[in-house]
Amino acid sequence: MHEDAAEEPPAMPAIAEQHDWIDRFEGLSRLEPRIRDVLSTRSQVIRVPANTVIFGPGKSPDNMLLLLDGTVRVQQLAENGREVVLYRVTAGESCVLTTACMLAYEDYAAEGVAETDIVAAAIPRAVFDDLVSSSKEFRNFVFRAYSRRITDLFHVIEDIAFRRMDIRLAQKIIERADTGVLRATHAQLAAELGTAREVISRQLAEFQRRGWIAQGRGTVEILDCDGLRKLAES
Amino acid sequence: MHEDAAEEPPAMPAIAEQHDWIDRFEGLSRLEPRIRDVLSTRSQVIRVPANTVIFGPGKSPDNMLLLLDGTVRVQQLAENGREVVLYRVTAGESCVLTTACMLAYEDYAAEGVAETDIVAAAIPRAVFDDLVSSSKEFRNFVFRAYSRRITDLFHVIEDIAFRRMDIRLAQKIIERADTGVLRATHAQLAAELGTAREVISRQLAEFQRRGWIAQGRGTVEILDCDGLRKLAES
């Protein structure tokens, strides 16, 4: 059993099992060799099934997660049952709020939910602390991740406070309908944008009337992307 | 000369000039002696006049600020000219978004404005990095500050998305009228809450009609705090 196997894996089976997942993170590729080693030996690749609540009010995790595959939806919950999606963490990103939960003992009104099955590298709290203290590259990675999330939050605030619903909905549809068809109920879109179901129903009816979309039960099909885009960019 | 003197300072001249400002920060009091020294010798106490823009779009500072005196208002600006106040940094707190700006090269849609004359300890970027890497206490301080701000942002989002204007306005009035009189124009309150001036005017008219407040040009006087509070807590 030679040590090199870990460094240069051949053929590539399930990527997540390899130690080279580190390079899939923008900002970690130039990590110091010693640090890279700590990271790969002292973190653990875990799998989480879809719809698991990863963190939430009263449930702070004790690992920092680096997402290797899948997406995590982070959303704000209100007492009256309404929600807004704050942002999504996708493969190659880290879930910094987890870190904040871990390190800062404050409770959050937000929760993170696995939107798909997930593969992630879990970094225990102590290791995280070690890495932050010993690697400038890792520090930059962490702070940049924070910065990105905070920027996302700013966008959410700006959207909710100042932008019209029709514009926001059009954007959302374009953004989340990669194949031209979006699978989501009106209720889900409402939760996404932090509004009420009826509002979505009415807006979609209007979009349909204009020939921009076609609707099915639980689906929205884009017919005229330019029409939507023109609205979204106004 | 007994050691206790340091714990219970007498008379107190201009506080900011002393090196013991560190103890005014919750979370820095148990800093390792060596670190404490680095912090006091390599940071610089600065003064900034009221209404200075400390950071903003296209203006990222190269120091991390620990506020010794005064308050900084951090607000989001929209193209159409409307604003929302995100949070305030008060004496004894740090302005972490500054850190994020410093370290992460993303531009923010938010700006920080000195709301009063300000005294702050400025920590140069390089020193900040050094401190984060060498002191666990300082790391905790930084991450806790992040966590607090993120929590604040969550509150703002929840407020804007899900709470009624009258309730939010009542809260704001109570919160910012320490002496029973609040100096602010309707336009300022509107910017505070991210709404339009007319909305504030109408709500205040209603509060006045109910006998909760009296209005003057640029002032709101609380007459019946319980009335306001009952609304604010509903």
Add this chain to the structure above:
DNA sequence: ACCCGTTGTGTGACTAGGTCACTGATTGGC
């Protein structure tokens, strides 16, 4: 194949909040 509970959507009436286009009042210089 039919029944039935569950889930998703449509609608009208109403309230709250935001926009627009004004008016008039107050204030601080000059």
Add this chain to the structure above:
DNA sequence: GCCAATCAGTGACCTAGTCACACAACGGGT
């Protein structure tokens, strides 16, 4: 004492959110 700037009040109108429904589609059972 006049004038420009600032601050506040108002009505008409539009968008968004709430409430109370009706109804349609779907997915198991039996």
